[in-house]
Amino acid sequence: AEESDDYDKIEKELSKNEIDIVEKNGIKFAMFNYTYGLNGFTVPSSKHYMVNLLDDEEKFISDVKEIEDDVDMTICFLHIGTEYVYNPTTYQKEYVENLIDAGADIIVCAHPHVLEPYKEVTTDKGNKALVYYSLGNFCSSQNVVPRLLGGMAKFTVVKETTIDRKQNVLDEKVYIESFDLIPTVTHITSDKHTVYKLSDYTEDLAKENKVGNYDPKFSKAHLEELFKQIMDGNVTYRYVDPTPPESENEEETESEETSEEQVEDTPEVLETGEMPDWLNNETSENENVIY
Numbered sequence: 011a012e013e014s015d016d017y018d019k020i021e022k023e024l025s026k027n028e029i030d031i032v033e034k035n036g037i038k039f040a041m042f043n044y045t046y047g048l049n050g051f052t053v054p055s056s057k058h059y060m061v062n063l064l065d066d067e068e069k070f071i072s073d074v075k076e077i078e079d080d081v082d083m084t085i086c087f088l089h090i091g092t093e094y095v096y097n098p099t100t101y102q103k104e105y106v107e108n109l110i111d112a113g114a115d116i117i118v119c120a121h122p123h124v125l126e127p128y129k130e131v132t133t134d135k136g137n138k139a140l141v142y143y144s145l146g147n148f149c150s151s152q153n154v155v156p157r158l159l160g161g162m163a164k165f166t167v168v169k170e171t172t173i174d175r176k177q178n179v180l181d182e183k184v185y186i187e188s189f190d191l192i193p194t195v196t197h198i199t200s201d202k203h204t205v206y207k208l209s210d211y212t213e214d215l216a217k218e219n220k221v222g223n224y225d226p227k228f229s230k231a232h233l234e235e236l237f238k239q240i241m242d243g244n245v246t247y248r249y250v251d252p253t254p255p256e257s258e259n260e261e262e263t264e265s266e267e268t269s270e271e272q273v274e275d276t277p278e279v280l281e282t283g284e285m286p287d288w289l290n291n292e293t294s295e296n297e298n299v300i301y
Contacts, residue, residue, distance in 0.1 A: 029077050037169045038081040044070055045089035071112045078113035082184040083167055086114045091122040091144055096245050098126055098143040110139040118142045118163050124156045125240045128191050140189050149205050150196050153221050158196040159233055165189035193237045
C-alpha cells in the first residue's frame, strides 16, 4: 500500500507539471488542452491533475508564460463556448485575449456544436494570435442542419533561420504564413455516418442525407450559404429542429454557471433566430419548422 501511495504521488507530480511539446520539421510547439467541465461529471478530489479546467486560469496563464521561451509556437485547445450559438461569448473572448497576452499564438475552440468565425485577434496590449472560436461538429449524429456543418482548421507555420558563413545562427523568425478553415459536412444515411469536405459534397449526396427527411430545403447550396453567414457574423438562415433534447446535466450545469456577460449575449441571438426553437421557447407558423 505504501509503494502504491508513493507511485500515486510521483504520477500526480509528473502529470501536473508536464507541458506537451511537439517538434515538427524543426519547429517546437507547446500544446495545451483545457475544458470548462466534464458534462456533469467531476474530477476526483485527490486527482485534480487528471484534467485541465478553465477555472484554473491562473495556472493556465502561468504555464503559457513559462513555456514561451522554450518553444517556437504555443497552441491552446479550449473546450469552451455556448452551445448552438454562432458567435463567441464575452467570457470566451476575454479568456482568449488573456491567453494571447500570456503568449499563445494559435487558439482552437470547440463545444458549441456549430461553427463560429475565425480570425487573427489583436488584444488591447497589441499582441496577436490566430483564433478559431468554434470548429463545430466534425462527425455527429445530431440531425439538425447547422450541426452537420463543421470545419477543419488549416494553417501553415514557417521558420526562417539566418546563418553566417560559419553556419552560426544569426536570427530566427517563426510566423503563421497562411490560415484557413475548411468546411465539412456530416453525411448521414441509414447505415453510416461519414464526413465530406463541403467542396466535395454534391447536391445528389445532399438528397441522400437523412436530415432531408426533416428539412426539405436541405442542400449543398444552403450549407454554403450558412457557412458564409456564420463567417460574416450575420446568420439569418432558418432550419428544422426535429428533436428537442431532454434536460441533461450538462445543460443544467452550464445554465447555472453562465456569467452575466453570457446572459447579455443571449437576447441578440434569439432575435436573429440563431438558436433552435426549443431553446428560445418561441413558435413559428409550423411548430417544428423555422425559416
